[in-house]
Amino acid sequence: MEERNIAFMFYALAIAWGLLFGYLATLAARQRRLQRELDNLRKIVQSQQEAP
Amino acid sequence: MRQKWIYVLLGLAAVLLIRNLYVILYVLPDEKEQGPIYRVIFFHLPAFFTAGLCYMAALLASLHTLLRQSSRADALAVAATEVGLAFAAVNLITGMIWARIIWGIWWTWDARLTWALICWLIYAGYLMLRHAIEDPTQRARHSAVLNVFAFAAVIITWKAIEWWRTQHPGPVLSIRGARGAMDPAMESMIYQNWLALLLLGAVLVALRLDQERVQREVEALRRQAHAKA
Numbered sequence: 288m289e290e291r292n293i294a295f296m297f298y299a300l301a302i303a304w305g306l307l308f309g310y311l312a313t314l315a316a317r318q319r320r321l322q323r324e325l326d327n328l329r330k331i332v333q334s335q336q337e338a339p
Numbered sequence: 340m341r342q343k344w345i346y347v348l349l350g351l352a353a354v355l356l357i358r359n360l361y362v363i364l365y366v367l368p369d370e371k372e373q374g375p376i377y378r379v380i381f382f383h384l385p386a387f388f389t390a391g392l393c394y395m396a397a398l399l400a401s402l403h404t405l406l407r408q409s410s411r412a413d414a415l416a417v418a419a420t421e422v423g424l425a426f427a428a429v430n431l432i433t434g435m436i437w438a439r440i441i442w443g444i445w446w447t448w449d450a451r452l453t454w455a456l457i458c459w460l461i462y463a464g465y466l467m468l469r470h471a472i473e474d475p476t477q478r479a480r481h482s483a484v485l486n487v488f489a490f491a492a493v494i495i496t497w498k499a500i501e502w503w504r505t506q507h508p509g510p511v512l513s514i515r516g517a518r519g520a521m522d523p524a525m526e527s528m529i530y531q532n533w534l535a536l537l538l539l540g541a542v543l544v545a546l547r548l549d550q551e552r553v554q555r556e557v558e559a560l561r562r563q564a565h566a567k568a
Contacts, residue, residue, distance in 0.1 A: 292374045292440055299436040300360070303382040303429045307539060310425045314546045321553045328560035335567045 341545075349542045355535035359528065367525060379437040380525075384512075385533035386429040387455075389540045393423030394462070394493045396544075401486035404479050410555070413479040416486055417469060418547035420462050422540055427459050442506065450503035454496040461489045475558070 363381050370377035400416035403409055434452070435445045446452065465485050472478035500509050510517040512526060 289374060292376045295436050295440050296375045296378050299376075299379040299433045300382065302432050302436070303386065304356075306425060306429050306432070307536075307543075310422075311539075311543060311546075314543065314550065318546065318550050318553070321550060321557060325553055325557050325560070328557060328564060331564050332560055332567070335564065 345545050348538050352538035359532045376440045379433045381532045383433040384529050385536045386426045388533050389536045390423045390426035393419045398490040401483035404483040414551040418544045422543040424462050449506040451499040451507035454499045458492040458496045461492050
């Protein structure tokens with residue numbers, strides 16, 4: 288019983304940390320993807336403006 | 340400069356979280372009836388408070404959006420809501436793990452648990468609604484109205500343990516009138532870990548806000564590119 292109690296405590300703490308830092312990692316990855324998309328779009332719009 | 344502050348806050352949050360984890364695991368003794376599993380409360384409660392504060396920030400930002408048609412306030416509302424959902428998920432999952440050991444079940448339709456889940460689903464619905472509306476002005480207005488009404492669920496969730504005495508434990512913190520229900524060292528640890536989670540929450544909201552700004556720029560450029568094509 289005691290072993291299960293300790294194991295579940297570790298699961299809970301690991302999930303709490305995992306969820307929050309996983310979300311942080313997701314945010315960072317999403318930010319990089321958006322920044323790439325923004326750079327691409329800027330190039331497209333710029334080339335459209337330069338085209339006659 | 341802003342980026343620097345985000346890194347400083349993130350570093351501070353990480354240091355505090357590691358230090359708190361050490362105290363929680365090695366310094367504080369086991370609770371006499373629950374054993375080691377009671378330590379879940381040091382994340383369960385602070386995550387709930389942090390989610391509540393995020394929802395409150397989202398409420399204020401939504402009201403500002405409705406009154407002033409501010410797109411920045413709308414961005415803050417969505418950022419705070421999403422971060423609030425992450426903390427609410429931590430609250431729900433850690434609570435379920437604790438319940439499996441103490442009650443022998445993962446879930447019960449107790450008033451507090453049910454309202455916490457309803458609350459989570461309403462705010463998840465808010466994020467889904469935003470995806471469904473393309474026009475930015477309409478999206479800001481409709482989702483702000485939903486966000487304002489959604490806060491009623493937060494209040495009900497908060498008060499549920501006082502209004503309905505069901506399976507979930509009643510208030511244990513002295514700030515909620517439960518003097519002596521918890522050892523002062525343990526109660527103090529809850530506030531210390533709340534501070535750490537608040538710092539982390541502030542970082543997450545700031546990052547999500549940046550993302551919203553870039554997202555809006557992307558949407559504007561896409562419209563511009565399509566108009567010229």
